[in-house]
Amino acid sequence: MTDESIVKDAVDPVLNTVGTTVASGLNDPGLIAELGFGLIVLVLLIAVHGWCIGVVSKIFAVRFARFGPDTAQWRVSLLVGVTIALLASVHLVETLIWAIPIWWFGLISGFRDTFYFVLDSYTTLGEANVELPHAWRLIGAMIAISGLFTFSWTGSVMVYVMTETGRRHSRGVKATEDVHASGRSDS
Numbered sequence: 001m002t003d004e005s006i007v008k009d010a011v012d013p014v015l016n017t018v019g020t021t022v023a024s025g026l027n028d029p030g031l032i033a034e035l036g037f038g039l040i041v042l043v044l045l046i047a048v049h050g051w052c053i054g055v056v057s058k059i060f061a062v063r064f065a066r067f068g069p070d071t072a073q074w075r076v077s078l079l080v081g082v083t084i085a086l087l088a089s090v091h092l093v094e095t096l097i098w099a100i101p102i103w104w105f106g107l108i109s110g111f112r113d114t115f116y117f118v119l120d121s122y123t124t125l126g127e128a129n130v131e132l133p134h135a136w137r138l139i140g141a142m143i144a145i146s147g148l149f150t151f152s153w154t155g156s157v158m159v160y161v162m163t164e165t166g167r168r169h170s171r172g173v174k175a176t177e178d179v180h181a182s183g184r185s186d187s
Helices: 003-027 031-065 073-104 111-122 138-186
Strands: none
Touching (some): 031 073, 031 138, 073 111, 073 138, 111 138
16 A cells, blocks of 8 residues: 555545535534624624725815815716715625625525625615525625615715715805895995
């Protein structure tokens, strides 16, 4: 018997056991493993969201601060539109953070179906005809929790954006009223 065949005879049964253990672990992960997986992805997603929201907020604030009283309204509207597009893009990227491991581990076959399931759960719509295996069903709820967290955080950024544009608009209206009022009192 050669050294190679001794090693092969010793290692092959272990490798076969590992493959079976991993496959059975994916079929029935247990509550702790399922929640652990979900929590790891949830925390990663929230960290990514915080960083991205900070970047988008800074982009808006820096560009908005450059606008003077004579800046055309279309430029303000364009900045608001770009900010909204960036925020939506952040959410699409974040749903990929859920979709990739779910697809990678084969919990849902087909990346498009996986992404559809994640988008449906993330928006808390929950009407997808695509489902996770029964043993992984808590992940859908955890995806919904992450969507609730991130959408509310994004909502606060939108309140900031709209408050700033509203203040600018009210300053412009007041300046126009002051000009008209001073013109009337001089005549």
